[in-house]
Amino acid sequence: MTREKKEKSMLLWVDLEMTGLSPVHDRILEVAAIITDWDLEEKATYTGVVKVSDEIIAKRMVGEFWEKNKASYDGLVAQNATGKPAAKIEKELLDFVQENCGDAVVYLAGNSIHQDQKFIEREWPTLNARLHYRQLDVSAWKVYFENALGQKFLKPENHRALDDIRGSIEELKWYLKKLS
Numbered sequence: 107m108t109r110e111k112k113e114k115s116m117l118l119w120v121d122l123e124m125t126g127l128s129p130v131h132d133r134i135l136e137v138a139a140i141i142t143d144w145d146l147e148e149k150a151t152y153t154g155v156v157k158v159s160d161e162i163i164a165k166r167m168v169g170e171f172w173e174k175n176k177a178s179y180d181g182l183v184a185q186n187a188t189g190k191p192a193a194k195i196e197k198e199l200l201d202f203v204q205e206n207c208g209d210a211v212v213y214l215a216g217n218s219i220h221q222d223q224k225f226i227e228r229e230w231p232t233l234n235a236r237l238h239y240r241q242l243d244v245s246a247w248k249v250y251f252e253n254a255l256g257q258k259f260l261k262p263e264n265h266r267a268l269d270d271i272r273g274s275i276e277e278l279k280w281y282l283k284k285l286s
């Protein structure tokens with residue numbers, strides 16, 4: 107890839123913590139974003155908490171996943187009181203992207219990022235429109251390495267947005283190192 111191409115596009119690593127996995131019924135609780143270049147070097151970081159109604163939390167954050175991840179549940183619920191409206195978080199994210207990427211093409215990146223983008227598309231359509239239609243999904247590498255090569259990257263699963271992104275970036279670096 108030429109240097110000119112590198113400078114005209116950036117990676118926007120995003121991880122969302124949601125009340126569940128249904129973009130129709132669930133809501134975003136927490137977002138973290140890291141902008142990197144193509145060498146996977148961090149350029150900027152953003153975190154935000156989205157205020158979600160107590161009713162949605164009570165109705166949607168139930169079941170085995172939340173029982174097994176009690177610390178994540180407690181942290182997300184506790185910070186909800188300090189959350190901002192989803193529209194305000196979208197505006198902050200758009201400003202963050204503009205400030206750090208300018209007119210560059212922005213590719214969404216992360217683990218199973220297609221699922222996060224379903225929420226972005228529904229809750230933050232203006233941000234979604236700013237993103238390139240292609241994504242860099244680390245989980246595609248995971249599927250190949252685990253099934254074809256029998257190699258597995260052990261990433262901690264904290265279920266907190268910023269930690270999860272940094273884990274995904276390290277995971278991609280691990281795969282790339284295996285190829286060199």
